[in-house]
Amino acid sequence: MTISPRFSEVDVLGHVTNSAVPVWFEHGRLPIFRLFSKEANMRDLALILRRYEIDFTRQIFASVDVVIETKVAKIGNTSIAIEQIATQDGVEAARGTCIMVHFDYQRGTTTSIPDHLRAELSAL
Secondary structure (H helix, E strand, O other): OEEOOOHHHEOOOOEEOOOHHHHHHHHHOHHHHHHOOOOOOOOOOOEEEEEEEEEEOOOOEOOOOEEEEEEEEEEOOOEEEEEEEEEEOOEEEEEEEEEEEEEEOOOOEEOOOOHHHHHHHHOO
């Protein structure tokens, strides 16, 4: 997906702040979130963030769109490893990995990812 940096995400030097990239990466995970929610407002989202890491490899500038690429790197029993890259002008600017866990909020525990979701995740 393509992100146009907003004014509120830019510092006085014209650089995008580091706090914007995790938000952009979260937005890039929307297709995955939609698989784990039956409601349009995602109040029943059955995923929880366990961990994320981001490496900032280049400055991101305010005036140029940023492309966020998202892929499912690994599907475990209860978790998904997701890799993301932010590029600007075709050059990598940030790279991130996060682990999302399939979670049953009523029981307060992790739960296995159903086979039908595994198939859909594999396509991503």
